[in-house]
Amino acid sequence: MKLFDGGRAPNPRRVRVFLAEKAIEVPLVPVDMGALGHQQEPISSRNPLRRLPVLELDDGTIITESVAICRYFEELYPEPALFGRSALGKARVEMWQRRMEFNLLSCVAQAFRHIHPAMKEWEIPQIPEWGEANKPKAIEFLKLLDGELAQREFAAGDSYSIADITGLIAIDFMKPARIKVPEECINVLRWHAAISSRPSAAA
Template identity: 40%
Template sequence: MLLYLDTGRAPNPRKVRIYLAEKGLTLPTKEVNLRAGEQRSPEFLRKNPFGGVPILELDDGTIIPESLTIIEYLEELYPTPPLIGTDPVSRALTRAWERRCEIGVYLPASRMVLSQGEVSEHARQTLVARLALVNAGLAGRDWVAGRFSIADITLFIGLETAFRDRFVLDPTWTNLSRWYEAMKARPSASA
């Protein structure tokens, strides 16, 4: 198994890095220099025509793309500690929160950072509305889906992406601020 990541701290490969740190897993990795455009080399495009990392190459040459899919695959191989719930209901709810955090937080945060004008402003408004809901969801629980999970990892990379654009958390979002401090204190946050 060979995991292709970036040379820096791009969000999607970082999601997998944090996941591996939380699992205590070390995989053989190969770094792709995105700034140098290595993801667009013919050799890399043969592995992933979409030209992005992370990808996971299995020993038989099968390529598993997409950060979340790689995580789900690894979770099946290495179920302990569980980061996608422990039974059908908690697995479903963990996945639901993970989707909310990717679609409602990470994607608008990334659109806000990468675009300008009205598009960026619209993304910022979506982000604010979704974060208010995440803040409400965190009432009375330490982690987004109850116990620590991939939903927290996705929310973290979403917030860190937003902070690149000088985004600040609304001071009334006390649950989310408390969650962010707890997340930053985990050793995996520096992965």
Template identity: 35%
Template structure:
């Protein structure tokens, strides 16, 4: 397998997931700052020009971080990061979907249209800057909602660390580094981020 890797939270999700499972991926760096992911050569791998991508030994290419992680879970079931039974797997997927729709998508739409506008404007259609600011405000509001909803848990799925922790953790670790401050009135998330950092796999 060849893992097309780059800067950014999405590739970090796969690197962390693989590290938690002890999987060594053959990494192929892609320079997104130079637009290599938009090149004809990379679009032959992923026509959407998005990162990351996993190319299997038979040439099959899988993109989208959740799909890649699901594949790695199927190929390497232990330790189980999606779940050991149908109920656990459903719970994990429920939280992943909630975060995708309510937090990660608004964050990226808002971030690209505001703080990162000069970088993304030549590369893709963007919301207006005003709409981007609204998206960032919506993201912060929803983050406070989930912060309160998850109070008292060790991880998103209770005591069970899972895929549900990884994408949100990767994005919330990325945000301050990209100039986006987390709301100051969060109660649960700061301690949760500390627990994720202590695992060491978010530095993979």
């Protein structure tokens, strides 16, 4: 088994943090995304969408999409549970994972890709107005999240989950996207500091 990895990019890091939380070691094959390595072999034949990460099993089976790769490992190694326990617990993790993804990570990514000069050849056409429109969406969601995190330790409840991983990656991605967590979001800041201090965050 090997994991084609994309270094600092948000989605590859999502999987590495997940594996670190589970203490699973998978051999990594580094791909230089700065040199557009994800658009060439050995990636392009393995993932026609030309994105990272890509997991290749020993028999050549390919799994792409960061959350799908995480779910594969969750099924193989259920503990610690990062997709929740019980029907309601799993639904809550899915709900917050999706909220983090659609209302935060995705907005931050759009702002980055449509505004940052380095993304001109990645996002065609680059539409700065669309990038700017995403910034207030991200801020609005952070305010909502702040009220939620006033009531509990982690995004989806009292246990760390993949929803926290997606949130961590999104907030760290705000730096290159030039969006700041509002100072009044003290619960978001407390939560982000806590999940950043876990050893997995360095993965």
